[in-house]
Amino acid sequence: MNKNDLDTPCLFLELELFERNLQLLRDRAATAGKALRPHAKTHKCSQIAKRQLACGNCVGICAAKVSEALVLAQAGLQSILITSPVTSPAKISLLRQCSAFTRECIVVVDNYANALELNEAAGEFHFSQPVLLDLDPEMGRTGVSFADAPALARKISTLPNLSLRGIQCYAGQLQHLPNAEQRGQESQRLMQKAAKVFRLLRAEGLPLEIFTGTGTGTIRFDFCIPELTDIQAGSYCVMDAEYAAVENPEHLLFEQFCPALSLATTVISNNHSDHVTVDAGLKALYYTPAAPPRVIRQGLPLPGWRYEWFGDEHGALFFPGEKPALGERIELCLPHCDPTINLHDCIYVTDQGRLLDRWDIDLRGKMF
Numbered sequence: 001m002n003k004n005d006l007d008t009p010c011l012f013l014e015l016e017l018f019e020r021n022l023q024l025l026r027d028r029a030a031t032a033g034k035a036l037r038p039h040a041k042t043h044k045c046s047q048i049a050k051r052q053l054a055c056g057n058c059v060g061i062c063a064a065k066v067s068e069a070l071v072l073a074q075a076g077l078q079s080i081l082i083t084s085p086v087t088s089p090a091k092i093s094l095l096r097q098c099s100a101f102t103r104e105c106i107v108v109v110d111n112y113a114n115a116l117e118l119n120e121a122a123g124e125f126h127f128s129q130p131v132l133l134d135l136d137p138e139m140g141r142t143g144v145s146f147a148d149a150p151a152l153a154r155k156i157s158t159l160p161n162l163s164l165r166g167i168q169c170y171a172g173q174l175q176h177l178p179n180a181e182q183r184g185q186e187s188q189r190l191m192q193k194a195a196k197v198f199r200l201l202r203a204e205g206l207p208l209e210i211f212t213g214t215g216t217g218t219i220r221f222d223f224c225i226p227e228l229t230d231i232q233a234g235s236y237c238v239m240d241a242e243y244a245a246v247e248n249p250e251h252l253l254f255e256q257f258c259p260a261l262s263l264a265t266t267v268i269s270n271n272h273s274d275h276v277t278v279d280a281g282l283k284a285l286y287y288t289p290a291a292p293p294r295v296i297r298q299g300l301p302l303p304g305w306r307y308e309w310f311g312d313e314h315g316a317l318f319f320p321g322e323k324p325a326l327g328e329r330i331e332l333c334l335p336h337c338d339p340t341i342n343l344h345d346c347i348y349v350t351d352q353g354r355l356l357d358r359w360d361i362d363l364r365g366k367m368f
Contacts, residue, residue, distance in 0.1 A: 001355040003348060004329060008266045009284035011340075011347045012331070013238065014299070015356060017260035021237050022055040024256055025219070029231055032223040035059045037081060037212055039234030040068060042338050044363035045347060046075035048237065053077070060104075062232050066094045067366035073101035075362070081106045081212065083168065083232065085134065085142060087114050091368060092121045099127065106210075108134035108168050110144045115156045122161035130163045131156065132210060135197065137171035137190040146193045153201050166210025167201075169194035170232060175217030176291075178246050187218040188225070195227040216243060216257075240337040242291035261347070262296060262331045263340070265315065267324045276324050278307075281314045285332070286339035293332035307332060 003012055029036050038052045041064040049061045049072060060079030063069040069080045079102065086095050086107050095118075098105040109115045109131045122129040133153050136143030144152050149167075157164045171190050177183040191213065198211045209229070214222035216235040222228055235243060238261035265280035285293060287309045295305035295317070304320035317330060324330065334340045341347070342364055349357040 003264070003350045003353055003355050005355070006264070006348060008264045008329065009280040010264050011344050012262050012264060012350050013347045013359075014260050014262075015349050015351050017258040017299070018237060019051075019055075021239070021257050021260055022052060025231075025233060025236050026055050026057045028219075028223070030057050034223060034228060035230040037062055037230040037232050038237065039064070039083070039215075039232050040072060040363060041083075042234035042341070043238060043347075044068065044341055044361050044366070045359050046072055046077065046362050047359040049077055050075070052237065059230055060106075062234070063363075065366055065368060066091045066098065066107075067368050068363045069098045069105060070094055070101075071363050071366060073098045073105065078103040079106075080104075081108075081132070081168075083108060083134075083170065085110055085114055087117070092117060094368075095129075096121065096125060096127075099129070104130055106130040106132060106165060108132045108142075109156060109162075110134040110136070110142055110152075112152060112155055115159060115162060119159040119161045128161060128163045130165045132166050132168045132212065133164065135167055135169040135194050137169050137173075137194070139171065139173045141172070143169070146197055149197045150200055150204075153197075153206065154204075157206055164206060164208065166208045166212065166229070167194060167198055169211075169213040170215065171213070171218065172215065175215045176242060176246050177217070180246075183218060183246075184221040187214075187221045191222055191225045191228065195225055198227050217246065235337055238334075238337050238341075240291075240334045240340075241294045242288065242336045244294070244333070245291040259296075259299065259333045261334055261337060261341075262299075263293070263334055265330050265332060267317070267326055267328045267330065268314075270323055270326050273323070275316045275318045277310060278315045278317050278330060279313070280332070281310060282312045284340075284343060285315075285334060286336045286343070288335050291335050293335045296331050296333050301333070 039062040134143040265278040269277040306318040310316040
């Protein structure tokens with residue numbers, strides 16, 4: 001089949017570009033002496049997670065939620081890090097299920113009360129639960145402050161059913177800062193603070209082996225932190241318009257990461273002179289005016305074309321020159337890959353227009 005045989009809206013993944021992205025980060029990380037722990041919150045697809053592992057230099061896979069981790073565990077992934085705290089009894093029960101399928105299912109902790117809950121649950125099953133101390137990179141979302149981290153780490157290390165393996169520090173607020181110099185300075189400042197905590201705790205005799213964090217937008221800077229052991233980047237494998245918009249490509253380390261994922265949409269009305277209506281609205285893609293989807297052809301942006309939100313089911317497409325015909329297919333570079341992928345059931349894998357495979361987005365809707 002040709003990809004144009006499929007109805008729209010639908011997601012296409014160009015296999016050659018996707019594999020090139022995987023290999024590029026693998027090689028860069030290896031050169032920097034870092035391992036990869038890619039984040040599955042981007043693609044929500046166990047098939048992609050397996051390919052990331054198979055590409056090499058990966059110590060495991062990240063998941064944002066315990067329900068995501070369970071799907072990955074049932075698919076055979078053996079080392080999973082849940083990067084958000086797991087706090088309710090129902091979620092802690094799911095965590096135990098994950099552990100039954102895996103070699104290790106690590107979870108982050110930023111609160112002693114939560115550590116006590118995890119310790120009690122692990123004790124019921126005579127099990128040692130691996131944990132990382134989650135550090136707050138001055139973002140205020142999750143994590144303990146740099147100042148309070150050592151004391152909390154010491155208390156967690158005394159709990160008999162928890163195994164404190166290291167720390168996590170992920171500065172999500174920095175990933176899309178437009179200015180590369182500012183993004184680099186802030187990332188290094190915060191990651192150096194985290195590294196100081198890591199060194200202090202190891203000097204005290206705590207057997208910490210993992211310092212994980214960073215994202216696609218700060219990779220180039222965080223490679224320079226000696227203590228950092230592995231990289232949690234997620235978007236690098238498919239990329240999106242939001243990353244492409246942060247600054248001119250020549251200033252980015254990830255300018256060589258290609259947008260491998262696109263959304264196909266169809267013109268369903270063209271009665272107006274200045275725009276046409278397409279069948280991809282908010283239910284097909286995540287829309288942000290700061291980084292709207294880019295109209296592309298053969299992977300390259302089309303100058304003068306513009307997509308705007310037009311409702312839950314529809315988008316408005318503004319164009320230079322000749323008006324697109326009714327039924328004409330248009331491809332868009334996604335505005336933000338993570339929430340857009342979560343709207344779809346599958347990704348169609350292509351090679352120069354030829355349909356190769358269909359990968360289920362089997363972590364879709366796993367929100368708890």
